[in-house]
Amino acid sequence: KQEVTQIPAALSVPEGENLVLNCSFTDSAIYNLQWFRQDPGKGLTSLLLIQSSQREQTSGRLNASLDKSSGRSTLYIAASQPGDSATYLCAVLRDNYGQNFVFGPGTRLSVLP
Amino acid sequence: ETGVTQSPTHLIKTRGQQVTLRCSSQSGHNTVSWYQQALGQGPQFIFQYYREEENGRGNFPPRFSGLQFPNYSSELNVNALELDDSALYLCASRIGTEETQYFGPGTRLLVL
Numbered sequence: 001k002q003e004v005t006q007i008p009a010a011l012s013v014p015e016g017e018n019l020v021l022n023c024s025f026t027d028s029a030i031y032n033l034q035w036f037r038q039d040p041g042k043g044l045t046s047l048l049l050i051q052s053s054q055r056e057q058t059s060g061r062l063n064a065s066l067d068k069s070s071g072r073s074t075l076y077i078a079a080s081q082p083g084d085s086a087t088y089l090c091a092v093l094r095d096n097y098g099q100n101f102v103f104g105p106g107t108r109l110s111v112l113p
Numbered sequence: 114e115t116g117v118t119q120s121p122t123h124l125i126k127t128r129g130q131q132v133t134l135r136c137s138s139q140s141g142h143n144t145v146s147w148y149q150q151a152l153g154q155g156p157q158f159i160f161q162y163y164r165e166e167e168n169g170r171g172n173f174p175p176r177f178s179g180l181q182f183p184n185y186s187s188e189l190n191v192n193a194l195e196l197d198d199s200a201l202y203l204c205a206s207r208i209g210t211e212e213t214q215y216f217g218p219g220t221r222l223l224v225l
Contacts, residue, residue: 004155032212041201041219041221042218042219043115043117043203043216043217043218043219044156044203044205044216045115045216046213046214049212049213089155089156091155093212100146100148100158100161100169100171101148101156101158102158103148103155103156103157104155105153105154105155106154106155
């Protein structure tokens with residue numbers, strides 16, 4: 001059974017810092033891995049999607065890496081801003097048919113002005 | 114905006130009651146998934162519907178059931194509500210097996 005964990009559970013940083021969020025998964029047989037952002041009480045916004053054959057994806061100040069063999073992914077946020085404050089969730093997809101995402105518990109990020 | 118809406122936004126029920134949550138997807142989105150997110154946890158997959166048939170289910174009991182309609186709307190029904198059913202319920206839709214899923218804002222259910 002796939003299990004996804006995220007470290008740290010919460011993080012508070014001053015504006016402008018670079019930071020790394022970590023995600024680990026127990027079963028390396030994944031189809032893809034996605035990072036999502038969730039604002040309080042709201043739905044999910046997809047940030048980055050990494051296919052199982054890829055090593056990293058970049059979008060603006062965000063960079064996500066994937067090491068499938070070790071069951072790890074990191075989300076790097078450069079030059080953090082107060083607007084980045086949210087919960088960040090990673091999710092792995094075993095296949096693209098009847099099964100669906102297995103989510104981690106999330107990292108709650110606060111960026112202080 | 115994802116084009117996915119959910120209603121109601123908030124709901125309070127008592128233990129033992131039944132509830133129906135609704136999701137309206139974009140035109141053409143014939144796959145819809147439902148997730149339960151307890152406070153402080155990541156979403157958990159409940160089930161998925163494709164062309165009005167359930168084609169995948171997570172570890173949830175049969176009292177969680179669903180329907181998908183030809184107009185790209187769907188419902189999640191929960192019978193015999195328990196206190197632990199209190200959560201944010203999210204739906205996500207997509208076209209077939211396309212990788213991009215669009216999440217709605219969720220319905221927050223409180224069971225007293």
